Amino acid sequence: xxxxxxxxxSRTGHTQExxxxxxxxxxxxxxxxxxxxxxxxxxxxxxxxxxIVIGSPSYYGAMAGDVKKxxxxxxxxxxxxxxxxxxAFCSSARVSGGNETTLLxxxxxxxxxxxxxxxxxxxxxxxxxxxxxxxxxxxxxECMAYGRMLAELAAKL
Amino acid sequence: xxxxxxxxxxxSRTGNTKTxxEEIAAGAHEAGAQADVLAVExxxxxxxxxxxxxxxxxxxxxxxxxAPLKKLLDDSVKVHGQLAGKIGxxxxSSANIGGGNETTILxxxxxxxxxxxxxxxxxxxxxxxxxxxxxxxxxALRQCRKYGKLVAELAAKLGC
Numbered sequence: 001x002x003x004x005x006x007x008x009x010s011r012t013g014h015t016q017e018x019x020x021x022x023x024x025x026x027x028x029x030x031x032x033x034x035x036x037x038x039x040x041x042x043x044x045x046x047x048x049x050x051x052i053v054i055g056s057p058s059y060y061g062a063m064a065g066d067v068k069k070x071x072x073x074x075x076x077x078x079x080x081x082x083x084x085x086x087x088a089f090c091s092s093a094r095v096s097g098g099n100e101t102t103l104l105x106x107x108x109x110x111x112x113x114x115x116x117x118x119x120x121x122x123x124x125x126x127x128x129x130x131x132x133x134x135x136x137x138x139x140x141x142e143c144m145a146y147g148r149m150l151a152e153l154a155a156k157l
Numbered sequence: 158x159x160x161x162x163x164x165x166x167x168x169s170r171t172g173n174t175k176t177x178x179e180e181i182a183a184g185a186h187e188a189g190a191q192a193d194v195l196a197v198e199x200x201x202x203x204x205x206x207x208x209x210x211x212x213x214x215x216x217x218x219x220x221x222x223x224a225p226l227k228k229l230l231d232d233s234v235k236v237h238g239q240l241a242g243k244i245g246x247x248x249x250s251s252a253n254i255g256g257g258n259e260t261t262i263l264x265x266x267x268x269x270x271x272x273x274x275x276x277x278x279x280x281x282x283x284x285x286x287x288x289x290x291x292x293x294x295x296x297a298l299r300q301c302r303k304y305g306k307l308v309a310e311l312a313a314k315l316g317c
Contacts, residue, residue: 080278103268111266114280118312119241119270126270153275156315 002154004033004037004051004147007041009064014091014133021140022053022089022128025147027154033147037128038066043074046081047080049153051113054106057088062105071109078113085154086117091130094126098119099129118153120146161190161312164208165305168197169217173250174214176294177301179247181212184305190312192305197226202233206221210244210312211274212286212305213265217249220257221264229267241273246308248301250264250289258288277311279304 004026016037021040023033026149031051038054054071056063063071074081088106092099094112103126109115119125128142163185169175175196182192190210197213205211213230215222222230233240247265249258262285266276278284279300287304289297 026219079280083277086278104263108263108285111276111278112280112284114273114284116273116277116303117270119273121273122238125273126267 002031002050005049006035007054009038021143022147025144026151029148029151031151051085053087058092058098058102061101082114086115088127101126163192163210180301181305184302185309188306188309190309202235212246214248217251217257217261220260245269245274247286262286
């Protein structure tokens with residue numbers, strides 16, 4: 001069974017809701033999925049997972065400082081994440097609030113780790129995004145579809 | 158297992174990016190794949206369809222890809238949806254260190270992600286894809302060969 005870790009930073013709970021939906025989606029593909037706040041994850045734990053998905057609110061067009069701090073600390077496992085599947089998700093206060101630039105800032109770090117990324121669907125090419133709360137069913141469904149897609153890719157690898 | 162078919166598309170005026178393309182193809186070949194090296198001007202969106210992996214390279218023009226490659230990617234909307242699940246990769250050459258190689262590669266990778274393609278990173282080496290400064294030196298050629306191999310191995314793993 002593939003193991004999926006969904007890491008998030010969330011102050012309002014919006015990004016956390018997205019994380020829960022992504023984990024649920026991964027479970028529908030038969031994976032075991034765990035959601036953790038970034039503050040609770042030790043970078044050494046990452047090596048046990050087949051899929052690592054990281055989500056953040058958009059702060060000044062990029063990931064929150066806590067997520068960047070976490071990614072900076074992953075130098076401790078540089079080389080050990082190679083070939084794992086990576087993904088990102090983001091929530092923002094407004095349309096054009098930096099969701100895509102935030103996603104890309106996370107995906108860039110994953111490429112440096114040698115992880116394998118996948119484009120999402122036509123509606124969320126870099127990863128799912130929400131404006132404020134992911135209260136519409138579309139965003140939740142997109143998050144679930146993304147979780148499922150990442151778990152299925154890991155199963156193929 | 159059938160042999161993976163890999164396309165290495167490039168735009169090159171000086172021949173530097175073309176040299177990189179050939180080296181990437183050589184790496185893919187080493188890993189047991191069949192690789193075609195073609196200039197982007199000779200490619201159409203439909204021509205992309207038979208390949209399981211598509212690696213695109215460009216010189217760095219103003220921090221992004223050259224217009225002929227951008228045009229091919231723009232036109233590829235015609236086959237949108239049909240490239241999803243294929244493997245994608247990118248490479249770039251620049252006249253200067255700090256000349257925009259990485260931003261050029263990322264501009265290509267972003268388009269590949271919009272297509273729903275699968276893109277590997279490189280843990281040790283040129284992380285986003287191979288880069289060269291002017292004519293590719295031994296270091297750059299090694300990165301190209303390694304990248305071609307990585308892409309071909311990923312294609313094989315995904316049963317392409």
